[in-house]
Structure formats: structure tokens, C-alpha cells
Amino acid sequence: MGTKQRKAQRKRQVGLHAKRLSEHDSRTKAAAKAKATIKKKKKDDQVKEAPKAHSSLFFQFNSNLKPPYQLLLDTNFINMSIQMKLDIFKSAMECLLAKCVPCITDCVYGELEKLGTRHRLALRLAKDPRFQRLTCQHKGIYADDCIHSRVEAHRCYIVCTNDKDLKRRIRKVPGVPIMSVARGMFKVERVPEQIDKVPIKSNWGKDK
Numbered sequence: 001m002g003t004k005q006r007k008a009q010r011k012r013q014v015g016l017h018a019k020r021l022s023e024h025d026s027r028t029k030a031a032a033k034a035k036a037t038i039k040k041k042k043k044d045d046q047v048k049e050a051p052k053a054h055s056s057l058f059f060q061f062n063s064n065l066k067p068p069y070q071l072l073l074d075t076n077f078i079n080m081s082i083q084m085k086l087d088i089f090k091s092a093m094e095c096l097l098a099k100c101v102p103c104i105t106d107c108v109y110g111e112l113e114k115l116g117t118r119h120r121l122a123l124r125l126a127k128d129p130r131f132q133r134l135t136c137q138h139k140g141i142y143a144d145d146c147i148h149s150r151v152e153a154h155r156c157y158i159v160c161t162n163d164k165d166l167k168r169r170i171r172k173v174p175g176v177p178i179m180s181v182a183r184g185m186f187k188v189e190r191v192p193e194q195i196d197k198v199p200i201k202s203n204w205g206k207d208k
């Protein structure tokens with residue numbers, strides 16, 4: 001190969017290199033930008049489905065709740081109230097100042113049966129005819145899921161539990177009060193104000 005030929009070849013090669021777009025070329029960036037905007041547009045076009053608000057709810061106020069209140073009991077709530085020596089009927093009535101109907105779902109009952117002899121008192125309590133039994137028709141036997149799905153479908157219950165995780169889950173459902181066992185009494189959260197703040201001893205006329 002002569003020097004002339006070599007030079008010509010070199011020139012061609014240089015030319016080839018020069019034709020390639022650099023990574024930081026504005027034209028490549030423009031193409032990427034266009035792609036990104038298309039992607040964003042597609043994302044914006046997607047319909048977001050928010051859960052529909054219940055017809056009985058006005059903000060957080062649930063007009064379905066009125067006495068007699070239906071209490072959805074959890075296994076650990078029953079065990080705790082036995083441990084604290086609290087009568088469920090009496091304590092719930094003292095807490096809400098109204099008649100309450102404790103309800104036990106099949107899943108909770110099954111869980112109580114599975115707990116064994118250490119919790120046989122809870123099982124015996126669950127067999128009380130004053131407790132309302134709720135039959136389940138869903139898949140699975142996990143009590144937390146059972147209670148959560150029930151509450152989502154029908155906003156007419158007060159959930160009774162001492163379980164932190166279940167409480168956290170129920171708090172995300174608007175309009176569902178939570179009752180739990182505190183020291184020596186039941187406490188309830190997220191009920192409409194007029195139930196929550198009624199003083200047991202009336203102070204009316206004692207101001208002066």
C-alpha cells in the first residue's frame with residue numbers, strides 16, 4: 001500500500017467516525033425527550049380508580065352507627081377482656097352508653113377453637129347465646145382478613161381488637177370505630193363526637 005492510498009483510507013475512516021452521533025449530541029437528547037413525554041402522556045391517560053365513598057358517610061361521620069351497636073370481636077380482644085376480668089357486655093355498655101350486640105364470625109370462632117385448652121374459657125364465652133354468630137362465605141380462614149373485608153363491605157360495625165396491625169388496617173377504612181381493652185375498661189376511638197364526649201356524671205348546673 002502506498003502512502004497515498006493509506007492517507008485516503010485514513011480519511012475515509014475519519015469521515016466514518018465523524019458521521020456517528022456523539023452521546024451528548026443535542027439530537028439524541030431530543031429523541032429521548034420525545035420518548036419520555038410520550039410515556040408520561042400514556043401514564044396521565046390511565047384512569048385511576050379510587051375506592052368509592054360509602055353513601056352513609058359524610059366525611060368521617062358514619063350515620064349507620066346507632067344503638068344497639070354491633071361489635072365485631074377479635075380473638076385477642078376476648079382473651080384480653082378475660083385476662084382483665086372485664087365483662088364484655090357490661091364494659092361495652094359503659095363505654096358506649098348504649099346497648100351493644102357482640103358478634104363473632106366463623107373465622108374468629110375457628111381461631112378460638114384452634115387456640116387449645118389454655119383459652120377454653122374464651123371459647124366457652126363465645127358459645128354464649130347472647131353473642132351473635134356471623135357465618136362466613138369467603139375464602140380463607142384468617143380472622144384479620146375476615147373482619148377487614150366485612151367492615152369494608154358493611155360500615156355498620158365497631159371493630160373490637162387489641163391487635164396493633166389489625167388496628168392500623170382498620171384505621172384506613174373511614175367511618176369504622178375501633179374498641180380496645182385499656183386498663184380496667186374498654187376504650188373506643190373514632191366514634192362521632194356526641195357518643196365519645198358525653199360525661200358520665202353530669203356537671204350541669206354546678207358551675208356557680
Ligand SMILES: [Zn+2]
Nearest residue numbers: 105107136146
Ligand atoms: Zn370469616
